[in-house]
Amino acid sequence: MFSIGEVSKRTNIKVPTIRYYEQMGLIASPERSEGNQRRYDRDGLRRLEFIRHARELGFSLDDIRDLLRMSETTDAPCHEDVHRIAGEHLGAVRARIARLKRLEAELERISLCDAGSVSDCAVLETLSDHSHCASEH
Amino acid sequence: MFSIGEVSKRTNIKVPTIRYYEQMGLIASPERSEGNQRRYDRDGLRRLEFIRHARELGFSLDDIRDLLRMSETTDAPCHEDVHRIAGEHLGAVRARIARLKRLEAELERISLCDAGSVSDCAVLETLSDHSHCASEH
DNA sequence: CTTGAAGCTCTAGCCACTAGAGGAATTAAG
DNA sequence: CTTAATTCCTCTAGTGGCTAGAGCTTCAAG
Incomplete structure (x- = not known):
């Protein structure tokens, strides 16, 4: 289980941006710790890597939403x-x-x-x- | 003297964008007609052409502000x-x-x-x- | 003189973040 | 175990460079 900061370091996506992606429905709301902090698993990490990569390729968040849906x-x-x-x-x-x-x-x-x-x-x-x-x- | 629509056609800058540039201080407020409509002269036209060209070259409005100041x-x-x-x-x-x-x-x-x-x-x-x-x- | 296009101001929305306030949780050191 | 530093939380608001729309006024052609 990774904290949001961990995930940020591993994916090179900034912390507020990760929360923003959650808010925009690109990633599911992750589990929370007892103290209400986000905890991500490997799958969450992979999904964010997918997003970052697609963003680097210049896809819009809307495109990425489609791509993610398709990948499922x-x-x-x-x-x-x-x-x-x-x-x-x-x-x-x-x-x-x-x-x-x-x-x-x-x-x-x-x-x-x-x-x-x-x-x-x-x-x-x-x-x-x-x-x-x-x-x- | 050109109306804002005329200027828009000649410079290929959309009407609301011209007003936006005025609001951002990139161009001076032009004279107005009796009925309070903007009237531009050749100089205003040139300035807007400068801006459009610089925008096409990818300069930010801040850069353009500097460039315009220098050009004076x-x-x-x-x-x-x-x-x-x-x-x-x-x-x-x-x-x-x-x-x-x-x-x-x-x-x-x-x-x-x-x-x-x-x-x-x-x-x-x-x-x-x-x-x-x-x-x- | 009428009508329709073009003008006006003002507010709000777009995308993809980014920044900051004010507070709670976690972690490392002592 | 306590403290201090760091990270985390939510929420609101701001960024750049426009763009859209409401509701009104002015202008130009017929």
Whole structure:
């Protein structure tokens, strides 16, 4: 049995966040000690690890609720849903990467321009004038 | 003189967002018509374009407040600050790209695995078991 | 002059936490 | 066994960056 602090250390999820997940119905209310403190078992720990991992992958708490529900039942259609959710998410992640790469290029241009030659540095002009952009966005 | 709706169309910033920026002190309160409606001039428009562009580059409203302040004064140290802010931001963007690429790889693995062979599909196991990850995160 | 779109202010909601107050329980040291 | 430090509890409120809606007023086209 683990205290919430233990679980926090093991999962790298902050204590208030664990309580928040409980409140949001992502995890069941765990048993309590005589003094009303939360006590988690291995299963609770696993569930939180699942959640943290899915969060790192960028899934919303709503998605995770679905994924967790699916992970409890083992029917075929549910698993298709898992693939659908992951697939949708993959698209979004790819779009974000593409977008960030454009931003990277522009920021590079901004932050590498010579900071010494003050007056003709185009940083702020770049920020205000869209036509300076290397790519549209 | 442009109405807030005009400005919204020209800058692609939604009307309530423009009012929000005013409330947050990012733009000055514009003149008003006789009937108390906001009227913007070219300068107001430019300022909002600056903001939108900086937002697209991922700067926070706080950063943008600084950048705007700098864009009004033209001293050397300020411009160095611009470079610093942009540089810091570049680092963060690069980190995000790297992280997203790892996620992309993992999501690819999840969403491409055969949805037909149900029972031994490792999607949910992947989500729960960190050791399956191709790279640590 | 009418009507419908667009404007106004104000409050509240969104997500996923995070912070703080004020108090109770647990644990390690002496 | 007692003390002191730490962790835990609940509860409320705040964060960023908007977004939505209610209920009203103003503007512009026909």
